[in-house]
Every structure is written in C-alpha cells, then in structure tokens.
Amino acid sequence: MKKILKAGQHVVGMDIGGTKMMAAVFDSDFNIVGVCKKKSKTKSRERSEDRIVKIIETAIEAAGSPKISGIGVGSPGPLDPDTGVIIDTPNLGWKNFPLAEMLRKRFGVPVVVDNDVNVGTYGEWCFGEISGCRHVVGIFPGTGIRGAVLIDKHLIRGSREVAGEIGHMTVEVGGPFCGCGKRGCLEAVASRIAISKEIAALAIREDAPFILEKCGTDLATIRSGVIAEAVAKGEKKVEDVVRRAAYYIGIAAGNLINILSPEVVVVGGGLVTAMPDLFMKEIRRGVADHAMPFLRKNVRILPATLGDNATVMGAAHMIATRIKSAPLKRKARAR
C-alpha cells in the first residue's frame, strides 16, 4: 500500500453504530495500536457526545497517548459528508447533530464524517479482498439494508449526497410494508427485521420449535446469531426464510450488475457473518438468475472480510487521505 501518513503520525477511526461504538487508533502503516469498544446505550445527544469523546480518548490512551492528526467517523445517516452534520438518526436520537464540528473543537484536529456503509465499503476496498477494484458495489444487510457504490475508485454520492439507498430498491411491487413508508423495498423483504418477522410467525405457528423455545415470538430477540443456530440445528422452515431473503439480495445485486457493471459485489453485515455459506450461496443464485450473462461474467460476489473493523479502517484511511490532500486547508475541507 502507498504510504499516506508520515512516519510517526497517528489517526483515529470511529464506528458509530445503533448498538455499539468503536474507536481505533492507527499508526502510519494503518496498524491498530489502541482500541475502545462500548455499547451505544444513551439516546440523549449531550450524553452521546460525551460518550463518543470518552471512547476516542480511551482508545488514544490505550495506544500510549500519541499525538493524533485527524479523526474519521462512519455514522448512520442520513448525514451531510460536506459539513459532517448528522441529519437524522432515530436509533441514536440525533437530529441535525454537528458531529464533525463537535469533534474538531474537542480534539483540535481535522475530522471527516461519512455514512457507515460508505465507510465500511471503502474500508473493504482499501484493505480487504476487493482492494484495488475500479467498480464496486457494497451491500450490507442488517437491521436495515444500505449499500455503497464505487465507480472508477470513487464513492458516488449523487445530487443529494446520499446515493446508495439500495435497500429501498423495489423488488416486489405492492409487497410488504417498509420502514420508509413505501412497499416492497428490498429492506422490507430481506433485512434482519424482515427475516425475524417471518421467523416469529413460524414460531407462533409452532413451525420453529427451537426459536420458540429460545426467543418466544418476540422479534427483538430473534437476532442473526440465534437464527444461524436454528438453521444449524436443522430448523428447515427457518432456513427457507433465510434462503428467500438472501435470494432477494441476489436479485438486487443482479439489478445493480445490470445497471453499473461492477467487477465485484461485496456483502457484509451481521447476517452474512452469522451464516456466510448459506447466505452467499443464495445471493449468488439470485445473481445468476437475474444478471445479464455477459454482464455477470467474471463478476465476483464476495463476503466482506474485515468484519467489525471495516468501518474504523475505512474511516482512518479517509481522514488520512484528506489530511494528505489538503494539509493547508484543514479547516475549510475537513469539517
């Protein structure tokens, strides 16, 4: 990898999730030299400000308190990557939260904030198996489904700075209700919540005894890990639900291959981590059935390889690149 940071320089990569937060300090070779991970917990903005700052401080201490040259953050959106303002994050209770400005004031360094899936895909692209590809589609099915698109090695943002809402591609016209208010979105058919919903219905009909015993019929408790366990225990109808969801992600991936002709589609997130073989097999089947033969030829459909570290690594690389490209214009550009 080309050297971006000067010897001795350090940057922080931060991953803000709806359920957990993680900060990591990187040396100039992008080795992690200090880390701090905590539950997100609080829903008040003031307390989450303090919590974020504390997590970063703890990671810096764990790294032996080096001088920090910048902070990169991946956060749920929608957000404005130009200003680093989080527009709306229901899970964290943030509205128009100037995250970049807050961190810049607290730490006195340049800060870059981008959407978590953009940052995660970028991390995979910088450090993972897809490193160096020109055209990449990233799909991250979790509680919701978001995606990211790299064209000619650049993340696309579109006119509203928020391109990549792959989860809201309509895959079933008039289909199930989606959190966005529409119907039949990929997210309404294939997200963890969509899967849990079907599995809870199986449980209440006593068609998924393992789930019923472990989780009852509460959607909130039917998470990726327990779903994977049920599949491993031979709960056939649970497996069918997972297969169908993954197949639909394959349909969406096929659509994206037809439209964008990427070299690689990378799929990450909790569901894929919990059931990589089953999930990737069905995604590939969905692609095979729905991408044009001459377009899908040689396209690799890969699971993400960096796991939980993708976002902190992508965020660190983003701020490092920013510092390098505009050392004299820090304040203007790296807001």
Place this chain on the structure above:
Amino acid sequence: MKKILKAGQHVVGMDIGGTKMMAAVFDSDFNIVGVCKKKSKTKSRERSEDRIVKIIETAIEAAGSPKISGIGVGSPGPLDPDTGVIIDTPNLGWKNFPLAEMLRKRFGVPVVVDNDVNVGTYGEWCFGEISGCRHVVGIFPGTGIRGAVLIDKHLIRGSREVAGEIGHMTVEVGGPFCGCGKRGCLEAVASRIAISKEIAALAIREDAPFILEKCGTDLATIRSGVIAEAVAKGEKKVEDVVRRAAYYIGIAAGNLINILSPEVVVVGGGLVTAMPDLFMKEIRRGVADHAMPFLRKNVRILPATLGDNATVMGAAHMIATRIKSAPLKRKARAR
C-alpha cells in the same frame, strides 16, 4: 456553449438504428448543415457497410462537401467503445463488426463509436434541457429499453464497458419472459413489444376494436403511433396497458433515484414522443410511489427534447471533444 471545434471545422454525427439510419454534418457551432436519412433495410454486413458510407457521403455533399475532421457514431450494442467494434446487433445482422476501423479507413479521419442510448443521453446532456446537470439517468423505452447514467458529468461504463442495462432490472420476480432469457425484466413489462403484446391480446378478445380494425392482432403492426391514436380515440383498455407500462418505468426510475441520486431523469424514445403527457404522468406517479422522499425531492423527470436529433448531436459532440482532447494521438485514441 464552450467552443470545441475551430472555426471552419466540421464533424459528422451518425445514428445507426434498427429501422433507420441518419447522418448529419455539423459546423463548428454545432449547427446541422447537411443531413441524410434512410431506412436500415439490409441485413448483410457488406451491404450495410456500403449503405452507412453512402449515407455519410450524401450528408457531406448536402452540406456543400466541407472537409470533415471526424465522425461520431451511435449504434445499437453491445459494442466496445474502446475499439469501436460492434459485438452483436441481431437487428442488423452484425457480429464483431469493426465499424470504427472501417469508417476510419474509408474517410481517413478519427472515429468514435458508442452505444446509441449513451450517445442520445449525452446529446440531451450537451444540447437539451438537462444541459449541464452533474448526475443524469436516461431511460429510452422503445422496442427494448436501454438506459444511460452520467455521474459527475461522465457516462459510466462499468467493468464490461456496457453498464446501463436498465431494461433488464427485475421489476417483477418470476414475471413475463424477456428477450434476454430472464423473467420479469423492465423490458418484458414496459417496452413497446411488451405493450403491443398486451394490446394484441385485447384485440383478439375484441376489447380494443380500433386496434383490431387498424392492425388486426399482429404485434409487428401495433406500433407507438397507432397505440397513441387508439388512446386518443378513447380506447380505455389500451390506455390502461400504456399507463401500467409507464408506471413500471417510473418504478425503475424510482429505484435508480434511490441508488444513484441523480438531479434529473430524462426519458426518450418513440413511446414518449407519441404519448408524452400520458407517459410522463404515469412515470412521475411511479417515481412518487417508489423513490425515497428525501431523494426524489427536486429531482426533475423530463421528456427528452431533441427527438430524433439527440443521437447525431451527441455523436458529433463526442467526436469533437475527442479531437480536441487528443489531436496528436488520433489514431491511438479515436479508433
């Protein structure tokens, strides 16, 4: 518009269609100064070579035989824009046809060849109402449906040089059979052939008396013009078929807005030209129902404005830009 050609320079724009071909000569201000239009007719490669050359020669004569500096061509694909080889065009009976090389030899000037919908969208972007937009999606429903995507003012081509197969986005899983071998593609639901197929079925059931009288039940005769006529005459069920097709194009446009966040979606082709109000209204309704509210805000959904001239104008501008950017590397770059 910024001056690209030198005063006195002329270029040719050529539109090769499955049913008609057109060449136009442009002066340095991109005024058309000579034109020739003919049916495509022949299916043999040798005869179509001669026909294309003849059409260009006739257009140059009509312009008063100026010296030509280059030729731009929009052709059905798939094709390789780097080499100007047409890979396969069933309608014209071409397979691995080195179109650019042939024209370069015959006329001794640089030639650029690109996909007709790329060139048409590019023409609209250079000269039409969407001129100057950063992020554009073009959709051209006709016999088939193809699209084009401009991101940051550049046509995207993807890893296989053939991105933009918007017509093969799956909009109805397991839906009607498509020419590509898949099922439920937008093209299988909303192209002119998909519409004609439904209308022929109406006719055979005597639910479309005007169509039955004018065309019988032959798909080949049920073309955009006569469909528009039937709608104007109050053939309600024909109108419903058209509405549904246009609505599905709106669904696809909504998906593209969610993924790419363009400023504008431009829709061209024979169906839109024949029924602009009906078609655009239903497309906009499909977008409203399927694009995310914060992404569709301020996105303009517009009919193409250059009609038949979009491709020749786009092709002329493409070759002009190519000549200007690489005057010393003509042979290497403008193959």
